[in-house]
Amino acid sequence: MLRATSHFKEEHKKKKSSRLTLVVAEEIKTYVFANKLVPGDRLPNENELIEKFQMSKSTIREATRILEAQGLIKTRTGPGGGCFVHEVSENRTIALLTNYFYFKNMSIREIYQLRKVLEPEVSSELSGELNLKQIQELKTILNKYSDPPKSEEEEKSYHYNALQFHAKLAEFSKNELLKFIIKFMAKLLSEVTIDRRLFEPSNHELWQKGRNYQIKLIKALQKGEKEKTYKIMYNHMCFAEKLMAKQETLVGKKFVSFE
Amino acid sequence: MLRATSHFKEEHKKKKSSRLTLVVAEEIKTYVFANKLVPGDRLPNENELIEKFQMSKSTIREATRILEAQGLIKTRTGPGGGCFVHEVSENRTIALLTNYFYFKNMSIREIYQLRKVLEPEVSSELSGELNLKQIQELKTILNKYSDPPKSEEEEKSYHYNALQFHAKLAEFSKNELLKFIIKFMAKLLSEVTIDRRLFEPSNHELWQKGRNYQIKLIKALQKGEKEKTYKIMYNHMCFAEKLMAKQETLVGKKFVSFE
DNA sequence: ATCTATTTGTACGTATGTATT
């Protein structure tokens, strides 16, 4: 234990600018990796960590807060409680990523440059691969905005659900990276403040047209017509971009919290 | 100030499961947002935060550690020091994202599914848009692996630099999201452990062929032949995928630290 | 180069909250 002390204090002297708190946080990560701990596994509790690293309670606690903020561990109080390795959640990661883009002033156009290639990619990948339950889940979302919206509240809910359709489709992909990016974009777009009336009377036909793309998409997905699925989604994206481009508001204009 | 106390303690009672530390962290974020603080702006110092939120020093500190871990603030000691709003860095964000994919067992194939659509996208976007200095930067990277590698050490360096070529190209894109994703993929791939000898003698011609794609790419980029640029990059990616697919090692198999 | 003032960083002890048995 005293060896631990001297070890870390020496480390500290070497890379002098990094604080003990950060050193401890890194060491705990190393510990998890070295012991091949997986989500759910328990770390030593506070007192044991204090013993192990010969650091004060506050230093240990600040270190665990850092790891927790990164989503790598969770803590529980009570008997049997303590620190547990935790699988970094999708929501938390999306939140952290959103914070990065907070300063980047993303435009609708930029997001659609990606959507136009990724959404068709994922839908053609899944064409003919979805089971009935999955198709049903998509249809359920579709039914949430079958009629033109009647209130501002409904507008927002429709906007959100239309994006959820894409998030759900991506959910079925086996490619975790593709899945994540599409969901992230859906999240960004769902936060676009609706300044102009996307769903004002004159736009009802456009609105209906957008939904029709999704209906046609489901049919093509079921039939497993990969080429056709790709094209429908691509056209859908081009159409959606035109619709969204009216929104001059930039996206992601707030820090987000986790979970 | 006492109002602050009761305010937060009541909040705390409502959503009882969330700790004061987390509440304070959120409130500080809100404070930044409400006061429209930008990177470089100073937050109240520890004592002022203690006063403002009527919390103990440790609670405040744990809250700031959380925000720091997310890359939203930085702290400095000494006179004029304190907490400062900080633009979330690309490296830190990539690190946080890598932690998420640590548990996901990404395969080479999945990454290339995206590379095959995104790399051509970014290169055709930039075709004819790069200035001489930018072209020169690309060529400089290219020169770092002009001859076949002679040692294992050189192999690794070549592998890394070949990916840096793509990261650099993405760097020139105006689309922050596209830029980020491509750099992230380059990072993931550069961490693939080289088990099989990618550059073993029998593969030298393949290796050379890969580099030739990049040379042709630069020419097409300069001439502004968007279609041609797109196709060269697409073929390059298909070729690279075949080469990399021999690597059975999965990527991203460690937690990463920041900066 | 040294001192001084300011501000974060670390240590430690105690008390309280919370969940399990």
Added chain:
DNA sequence: AAATACATACGTACAAATAGA
């Protein structure tokens, strides 16, 4: 319902870093 084992919260004292005189 009570005891137990754990995290959470508080407050003080002192150490370390840094800017400016």
